[in-house]
Amino acid sequence: MLGASSACGLILAAGLSSRMGDFKPLMPFKGKTLIESTIDSMLAAGVKQIVIVLGYRRNEIESVLRLHYGKEIIYASNPHYETTDMLTSIKYGLRSMPHCKAFFLLPGDMPVVKKTHSLNF
Numbered sequence: 001m002l003g004a005s006s007a008c009g010l011i012l013a014a015g016l017s018s019r020m021g022d023f024k025p026l027m028p029f030k031g032k033t034l035i036e037s038t039i040d041s042m043l044a045a046g047v048k049q050i051v052i053v054l055g056y057r058r059n060e061i062e063s064v065l066r067l068h069y070g071k072e073i074i075y076a077s078n079p080h081y082e083t084t085d086m087l088t089s090i091k092y093g094l095r096s097m098p099h100c101k102a103f104f105l106l107p108g109d110m111p112v113v114k115k116t117h118s119l120n121f
Contacts, residue, residue, distance in 0.1 A: 008100035009047040010093045011038055013108030014055025014081040024109045025061050033064060037111035039073070047104060048072065053093040055081025074098070 013025045013035055025035035032040070035052075042050055054061055055078040062075060076096040078089045090105065097103065 006048055006100050007046065008097055008103040009042045009050035010090065010097065010103050010105045011035075011042065011050060011052045011108050012086055012089045012093070012106070013061060014053050014058075014078040014089045014092075015086075016056045016082070023057060025057075026064065029111055034111055035061060035065070035108050036068060038106060038108050039065070039069065041111055042104060042106065043072065045104070049074065049098055049100070051076050051093045051096050052108070053078055053089040055079070055089070 025033060027034045029037045039050060039052070049072055051074045052065070053076045058077060065073060074096050076093050078084060078092045080088065086107070
């Protein structure tokens with residue numbers, strides 16, 4: 001459990017990637033998948049705990065992530081990902097978020113967050 005002075009992360013990866021033509025979270029990016037790179041950049045920015053909201057192809061993403069991450073990842077689900085928007089995924093993620101002073105919110109396809117982007121929590 002994080003103290004109230006810690007920053008958490010919230011990553012949204014429930015969507016269909018319909019505009020991309022390929023499934024973005026599992027696309028390669030710098031020797032990893034895009035979702036792994038997003039998680040790693042958030043961890044490098046100082047976030048200790050990340051809630052990741054999954055939906056479409058949840059089992060595939062979760063299988064990949066469980067190979068490389070442990071307790072720092074909390075898995076949440078948007079069971080209505082096909083008919084809802086990002087705001088709904090945010091709400092599902094916030095329900096699973098531990099107590100924290102602030103949180104970073106990123107779509108799962110934003111892999112370049114630097115420590116200089118973080119606040120001092």
